[in-house]
Amino acid sequence: MIKKILTIDDIKRFAMNSLPSYPGSHDWHHTLRVFNLCIHIGKVEGADMEVLNMAAYLHDVGRPFQDESKGRICHARKGAEIATGLLENISLSEDQKANVIHSIQAHRFRGNHIPETLEAKVLFDADKLDSIGAIGIGRAFQFAGEVGAKLHNPCIDPENTKPYTEEDTAYREFRLKLSKIKDRMLTFTGYQIAIERHKFMDEFFKRFLREYDCFK
Numbered sequence: 001m002i003k004k005i006l007t008i009d010d011i012k013r014f015a016m017n018s019l020p021s022y023p024g025s026h027d028w029h030h031t032l033r034v035f036n037l038c039i040h041i042g043k044v045e046g047a048d049m050e051v052l053n054m055a056a057y058l059h060d061v062g063r064p065f066q067d068e069s070k071g072r073i074c075h076a077r078k079g080a081e082i083a084t085g086l087l088e089n090i091s092l093s094e095d096q097k098a099n100v101i102h103s104i105q106a107h108r109f110r111g112n113h114i115p116e117t118l119e120a121k122v123l124f125d126a127d128k129l130d131s132i133g134a135i136g137i138g139r140a141f142q143f144a145g146e147v148g149a150k151l152h153n154p155c156i157d158p159e160n161t162k163p164y165t166e167e168d169t170a171y172r173e174f175r176l177k178l179s180k181i182k183d184r185m186l187t188f189t190g191y192q193i194a195i196e197r198h199k200f201m202d203e204f205f206k207r208f209l210r211e212y213d214c215f216k
Contacts (some may be wrong), residue, residue, distance in 0.1 A: 002182065005089055005090070008053055011090075015028075015031060016028050031163070034126045038126045039053075044209075045187050051103065054100045058079060074108065078210035079105075080104045081148055083100060099117050104119055106123075107127050120186055124186055125189075125194075128181045132182070132201060133196070134197075137170070140170035141171075143162035149165070153171075158171065159176070174201070179198075179202070193216055
């Protein structure tokens with residue numbers, strides 16, 4: 001039996017079907033925004049767009065496994081495993097396939113894999129950029145609602161809180177992760193975008209804390 005050679009459209013459909021009714025903070029629209037950021041950054045930086053497009057569509061297909069396990073399964077590692085099987089039927093060179101897998105493995109902010117290729121760096125930046133700025137603020141509060149977190153938890157230091165609990169507020173996400181993303185950018189184009197988004201987000205959370213305390 002002859003195996004079907006998968007196209008980028010097949011990969012797109014697979015990724016979309018992997019997140020059919022997934023919670024909004026990491027839904028299919030997040031993947032599309034990351035894909036579009038990858039196109040913008042990748043073209044400016046001179047990336048291999050075949051590799052980048054595949055990796056962008058597949059970067060979060062392991063997300064349901066991570067959330068169902070309450071974080072015990074790394075979605076980047078699981079996504080790379082899923083991609084490995086799919087890439088057997090893709091018309092890419094072995095080096096390109098390895099690059100797709102590496103890019104998926106290395107895109108996670110808290111992951112152990114360091115992005116080494118240009119394509120991995122672009123995907124890392126694009127994924128992180130979607131978590132800051134106006135979109136990032138909205139996603140942070142959305143995710144907090146998904147895990148049952150409070151609007152804010154002023155009685156507990158964010159450094160001493162736990163993820164996937166009522167302590168996992170949007171402000172906790174800002175303090176522990178989002179506020180650091182600007183300085184983690186790996187491409188010049190990504191950094192330029194991050195500067196503007198960081199400024200907006202920083203001002204928002206300053207205002208948020210003031211309003212929460214009734215402008216004390």
